[in-house]
Structures are given as C-alpha cells and as structure tokens.
Amino acid sequence: MIQFKNIGVSFDGKTVFKDFNMHIRKGEKILLNAPSGKGKSTLFKLLLGFNKPDKGEIILDGKNLEKNNIMYFRKNIAYVSQDVDLRNDKVWDLILEIFSYKSNRHIKITKDKVLNILRYFNFSEDIMEKKVSQLSGGERQRLGLVICIFMDRDIWLLDEVTSGLDKEMKEKVVDYVLKQDKTVLIISHDRVWNKSNLVRIKEW
Numbered sequence: 001m002i003q004f005k006n007i008g009v010s011f012d013g014k015t016v017f018k019d020f021n022m023h024i025r026k027g028e029k030i031l032l033n034a035p036s037g038k039g040k041s042t043l044f045k046l047l048l049g050f051n052k053p054d055k056g057e058i059i060l061d062g063k064n065l066e067k068n069n070i071m072y073f074r075k076n077i078a079y080v081s082q083d084v085d086l087r088n089d090k091v092w093d094l095i096l097e098i099f100s101y102k103s104n105r106h107i108k109i110t111k112d113k114v115l116n117i118l119r120y121f122n123f124s125e126d127i128m129e130k131k132v133s134q135l136s137g138g139e140r141q142r143l144g145l146v147i148c149i150f151m152d153r154d155i156w157l158l159d160e161v162t163s164g165l166d167k168e169m170k171e172k173v174v175d176y177v178l179k180q181d182k183t184v185l186i187i188s189h190d191r192v193w194n195k196s197n198l199v200r201i202k203e204w
C-alpha cells in the first residue's frame, strides 16, 4: 500500500537517509523505532509531501508521489503532530470548522458522536466550551487524536500521541488505535506500543 523505495535525504549536507526502504501493507500498525534525529518525523513529512527526498520513490496505492498528486496522498492521511497545533477556538467551534473544509465536508459529525468519543478518552462534556489554549498538553494531544478519528482517513500518522498521558490513558489510546481498520505509523518512545503483537517494529 505504501512504499518508501531507496530514499535519500540530506539537510545542509548532513545525510539523514542514504538508502531507506520500507513496505507497509494495508491495515498494518508500525512503530518507527530509531534514535532521535534519525528521521522518523521526516518520514511523515515525506509522505505528506512537505519534504521532498533527494532520491528515491514514495508510492501510495501504486501512485508515485509527485507534485500533481500530492493531494491524493494528503486526502488519505490524517496526521497528529507532536505539538498538536490547533487554532485557539472553542473546541466545538474548532471541530465544526475542521469538518467544514472541502476535504472533510462529506463527513457527517454530530455533537453526540463527538461527545461519545471524547468521553471514551476521559474528557467531560464541558470540554466543548473550552478554548484550545485552556487545554493541557495531554488534552490537546487527545483532542488531536479524536479529530484524526473523525477524519476517517485510511492512513494515520501519529507522532508521540501518548507522551503526555498517564498510564491508564496511554493504554486506552493504544487499545483504540490497534483495533482500527487503518494503516497506522507510530512514532513513540512509550513502551506501551511494544506490548502488542499487532504492532510491527521498524528499526534503523
């Protein structure tokens, strides 16, 4: 489904990837395990077309990532970044706005549906009326994940989504993610992801 083929990436003369290869099948859950600075986040940015490799190919559903089909890649991907950068609106207004965008408009959200998932992630109802700036780091991460869930895209890129959470919530997030019929790439230093044999570990 996704393929990184002979990828080479350098920044300012420093090589991050020389000849990187990875093949991801539909529905796989993959934990990217490499030391800091080895290019984990860069892989996400490559797949989204935010960075361009110096050499190699990035393929999704048989399509080579090129300028003219970047939107195909992006439409299939939901990305939760490390420092979830959400607009400082009230949570419910923010959600309404995100789902009014052209690429998400086909998704029918209701306050009840959103509340159900928010409750699963231990939010109370008053979250809807809070502004994003009033949320803690961990709450923002969970909110980012909830938005990703509602986007209902085939591929999820999760960058440190469990780092600010307590043990019980980490396990809840992992449980939820692993049950989904989605292809998920995970960057995390949390051991909770390694416990399941549903997770393939890609090390370099």
Ligand SMILES: Nc1ncnc2c1ncn2[C@@H]1O[C@H](COP(=O)(O)OP(=O)(O)OP(=O)(O)O)[C@@H](O)[C@H]1O
Pocket: 011, 012, 016, 034, 035, 036, 037, 038, 039, 040, 041, 042, 043
């Ligand atoms: N746009 C950029 N310009 C210059 N250097 C960059 C750029 N993006 C990434 N780098 C460098 O590339 C290397 C890989 O960065 P990346 O963020 O992908 O690593 P990582 O494995 O995700 O690290 P961490 O685990 O610390 O988040 C780092 O040395 C980083 O400084």
